[in-house]
Amino acid sequence: MGILVAHGVDEWAQVVAESFVPLSLVTVSGSFTGSVHSSVLGPALTLSAVSVQGHSVATRTSRLVRTEPRDDFLFSLHLDGDGAVVQDGHEAVLARGGGVLYDSARPYQLLFPTSHRQLVLQIPRHHLCDRVDRVAEVCGRALPPGGPGVRVLAAYVRELAETCESLTGTPRAELGVTTVDLLATVLRAAVGDDIGPRGLQGRSALFASMQTYARDRLSDPRLTLADLAQVHGVSMRYMNELFAAEGSSPAAFIRAERLRAAHRLLTDPRYSALTVSTVATRCGFGDRTTFTRAFVRAFGLTPVAFRAAHGHESE
Known part of the structure; x- marks a missing residue:
């Protein structure tokens, strides 16, 4: 920056x-x-x-x-x-x-x-x-x-x-x-808490750990659902069941978090110099076209129009 x-x-x-x-x-x-x-x-x-x-x-x-x-x-x-x-x-x-x-x-x-x-x-x-x-x-x-x-x-x-x-x-x-x-x-x-979230037992702790792992790697387009399951020692089926119990799926969660990160970068004036393509890359989208389609579905505007509506004009 x-x-x-x-x-x-x-x-x-x-x-x-x-x-x-x-x-x-x-x-x-x-x-x-x-x-x-x-x-x-x-x-x-x-x-x-x-x-x-x-x-x-x-x-x-x-x-x-x-x-x-x-x-x-x-x-x-x-x-x-x-x-x-x-x-x-x-x-x-x-x-x-x-x-x-x-x-x-x-x-x-x-x-x-x-x-x-x-x-x-x-x-x-x-x-x-x-x-x-x-x-x-x-x-x-x-x-x-x-x-x-x-x-x-x-x-x-x-x-x-x-x-x-x-x-x-x-x-x-x-x-x-x-x-x-x-x-x-x-x-x-x-605060006297010696047990991290990944050391706890139970479905809720495992689900929280999967969310954290995915959020921390949103910028990596190579992040796969298989990786997410393997790191946590569970099958793809069990992982899907965990997310389904919360009304979502692993893929939908990752996509929503990437869009949330993009929303933040596009509205924060500290990142106004970033191009839309750079925002897409930093949020883990493989190309600008895929990013634009997903962003329009989520927010009703293209990233360029959305940024302009918040007072920024960078392409």
Whole structure:
């Protein structure tokens, strides 16, 4: 997605809105400069390097939550400087090498009294909710750098930020999935849940695991129903029965999730520079024609017309 640079409060507000979510900037130092270098890891999953010179206080107000809704979690890995994140009455004081998770669907405040650097992972809600049952409990709580899980996660995210631009689409998306898996492991430990969704027993847990596996690989056109069944150690017939019990089928679920991801990319201004063909590819459609037909059936408009209706003109 490239690098966005800001000099002063107005430019920084625009950069933050385009890169993450709209915020209200309460105070910014007069000599303030900031930059955000964002890389796409998968559909609507991004990793951004943030570097700021100067102090700032920014708030995701209740009004912004209502008028500019977003449904992502953000995880900040703190690299340098002083800072804190406040959400749900909790204040997470950031230490170098530590992190914090916060929810864009609820108000929060970012307090940075000094210059700072961070790596910020922006994650669609379902990616974490499918993996962590009590994810809301850890929002706004500091994840200290000394824990073994946080140390592994921090090292991985730093290395990924350094190398992901040299990766092609599918390997980059797969490493993005690994990042979310590592973060989920840290969050489950933070809420005292040592059993991941794939370690649970029962039809509902198996069904949830299949959904998660498919969602994480939507960008891969090679994803097959046979793969989905084989990875989970079940027959195609049993897998079809699981989805049928929920009123769907594996193929219909994957197609609907790919269209949902495309809908998000076409309406999010951060992705307005992507062509429709690129959106189709990133959401796992083999070609633009197939994507357009499926999109029209689902939403009643071609992707181009749909994007134009939301104020974007990119082909």
